[in-house]
Amino acid sequence: MIDLPQVVKEAVSVLGKLPGVGEKSALRMVTAMTKWRLEDLQKFSKATGSLVNLNECEECGMWTDEKICSLCLDPKRADANVLCVVEQVSDLLAIEKSGQFKGRFLVLGGVLNPLLGIGPDQLRINKLLDIVGLHKTQVVVLALNPSIEGDATCAYIKHVLPNEISVERIGFGMPIGGSLEYLDPMTIGKALENRKSF
Amino acid sequence: MIDLPQVVKEAVSVLGKLPGVGEKSALRMVTAMTKWRLEDLQKFSKATGSLVNLNECEECGMWTDEKICSLCLDPKRADANVLCVVEQVSDLLAIEKSGQFKGRFLVLGGVLNPLLGIGPDQLRINKLLDIVGLHKTQVVVLALNPSIEGDATCAYIKHVLPNEISVERIGFGMPIGGSLEYLDPMTIGKALENRKSF
Incomplete structure (x- = not known):
């Protein structure tokens, strides 16, 4: 060469x-x-x-030019008692694009990964607990990707949150526009498990 | 958004x-x-x-730190009378990686494209004529991609080169490791056209 x-x-x-x-x-x-x-x-x-x-919002970790981002300052959201936890800013943007979520966000900054040395202190877990206390959050929606690390992080967050908070994870199943023929067995399994009355 | x-x-x-x-x-x-x-x-x-x-070789247009690149200075190549014309440096690198070509190179810097305003003056066509004269090139191998612009550029180069120079174009056909089943009809047509005694 x-x-x-x-x-x-x-x-x-x-x-x-x-x-x-x-x-x-x-x-x-x-x-x-x-x-x-x-x-x-x-x-x-x-x-x-x-x-x-580039600056991160002191509250939620979103990219912003200010100290606190426009999402956190939005009065229609500010008092919402539903908090959606995402791994990174691009996940927040994807959810925001769907227009289907009107609560607050928290960007975790990653998922637990002992092999890469990422423990709770490397993530915004403490901030999560602060926000939950400060805003009287009633529901925490975990929108972390389905993976071993994502699953473990969800379990950890559920463990550290106060018991009275309802912790939910986003639904898994068949993607809209998908084709059963090409779907992996794990997703088909989840789709069958999560079936709903029609 | x-x-x-x-x-x-x-x-x-x-x-x-x-x-x-x-x-x-x-x-x-x-x-x-x-x-x-x-x-x-x-x-x-x-x-x-x-x-x-980043500097371009004054002779062939290859990326170099010097005035003239190591390929042009290589005595084993320098007197070779076969010149391979490519569109861009990455094409030269791909051919060089194959180890199957030992002549000189010329990087054209693009292909003719009237719609984008790329005429012969925007390409290294004059350099090509200089080199052909200087190094007494006998064979010019056109290694331009098969496209309308690539075909037109090949025709133009053939037209401007002296008649005594043999102008050849790289062979088109089935790629090694390819599968007939997935090959496009144009390539299959070319492969049939370019068949060789076995």
Whole structure:
């Protein structure tokens, strides 16, 4: 293999750290970027570097320009006693896009993962307990992804929350527009388990 | 939809300009990047911005740290009278990886595309003619992708090259490891057309 210039190697290496980008895609990106105008390349570099300045809402962990985000300040939500717990901001955005949830949010910042050294202290578990106390939350909806770590995190949160709070997990089943034929057995199992009177 | 902070919007916008990255993937990338350590984010920004300094070989257009790249300076290649014309550097790298070509290269920098305003002057066509004259090239192998623009560019190059030069195009047919069942009709047609005595 040809020895590529150092600038190319470094760009491939950093782009390859993005999710879903391997060495081949990174090289494709570099190829495209070499054709960009100078100002576009500078804009790219500046905009990505500026993510350092991104602020998290002190209440819920959502990205914001202020101390407290617009969701937390929204009076129609502020007094809602339903709190939805998500792993990361993009999950919050996905739920918000559905328009089906009108309560408050809490961004956990990850899920418990002992192998990666992520324990309760690395997550916003304490903040969750604060908020639940402060806003007299009655229902906590766990919207964590179904995985071993997600399941364990749900169990942990249920354990640390006061008993009088109703803890629920989002429903699992067949996705709308899905096809039974292509669905994995685990999901079909969940869909059968979660059937409802019709 | 929630109004995202300006830094996020800008980062999503610039990342979305990368090939194969849409708004959704860009948001996923931003989510991942917000979890990076400060120095990793700065490294990313710097390494991508440094692509401005990337130099092209004066002879063939390959990426290089020098004026002339190592491929052009390689004595085993330098006097080879076969010249392979590719659209972009990543195509050159792919061919080089196969280890099956030992001649010289020329990176065209694109293909003719009147709709995008890309004419012969935007490509390294003049360089191609210079090199062919300078190195007494006898065979030009056109390794441009099969597309309307690629085909037109091949026809144009054939037209402008001196008549005594043998102009060839890489073979089209079934890819190794492919399955006839899933092959598109155009490729099957080409594979039948290009059959060889066995």
